[in-house]
Amino acid sequence: MHSILFITSCLAAYSAAAPVFSNFYDFSDDMAEFLGRVSQHINGLDGFLGSLSCDRSSITLPSFASGLPAPTGQHPLYVALGRGTQNYTCATSTADSEPEAIGAVARLYNATCSAANFPDLMELLPAIAYRMNLPANEYDPFPPTNMNLIGHHFFEGKVPVFDLDTTPSRQLGVAKVKKDADLDAPESAVQGGNGAVAWLYLSATDGTVGRFSSVYRVDTAGGGAPKTCEGMPESFAVQYAANYYIYGQ
């Protein structure tokens, strides 16, 4: 009971604190570090909170995702915080051409239990992560809530891949997907320099290993390209973060 009260007051303090900052999302690295430590303490309570289970069936998409096809008949398997870059190319460096998306490269961190237990914190994760650099060592946990690496997101040609085989002993499968629907990110999204990339509904295609059926990209922060190629190099990368909700049959 005591620990549940503690968590509740931490979370309450956190959300109550938000409006105090003139621009909440421009917080410093110190603030990010502070939030990381708070979440580390919350995670540390896991041990004595036997009741804080990680019931994946309680995972739900953020309400704004209702603008995408529903995961009817599918079950939430994992939720991952993605942090990396969206990559683009430009045919010229003038206003006559537009950046073309050529893919993304991101690390995926295990946020499954946070999504099951603290759904209202989920939209803040990419907002915080966007402002933080990835750990130098690929296999170190990522500070916002000290999540462990659960996989990698990249493209094979034009095919988005979610590879959850991180180590020889952790083989969770590989989802190869195609885009079925998109939804402009809400205005409240962390825009970065050129806007937040769209929310997506991606469905599993040939080559998928494991029982994956779909992946939702939601709660996006940054990642958008400038409107035109004016002054841009031939290829460039834009920092982004997002939550990926991974469903299976």
Ligand SMILES: *[C@@H]1O[C@H](CO)[C@@H](O)[C@H](O)[C@H]1NC(C)=O
């Ligand atoms: C994800 O993290 C939770 C603890 O927060 C753990 O119970 C679960 O096994 C992890 N899942 C994977 C696939 O690493």
Ligand SMILES: *[C@@H]1O[C@H](CO)[C@@H](O)[C@H](O)[C@H]1NC(C)=O
């Ligand atoms: C995307 O950009 C990142 C960062 O510059 C780079 O490491 C990666 O190789 C690029 N990938 C592709 C497919 O362009």
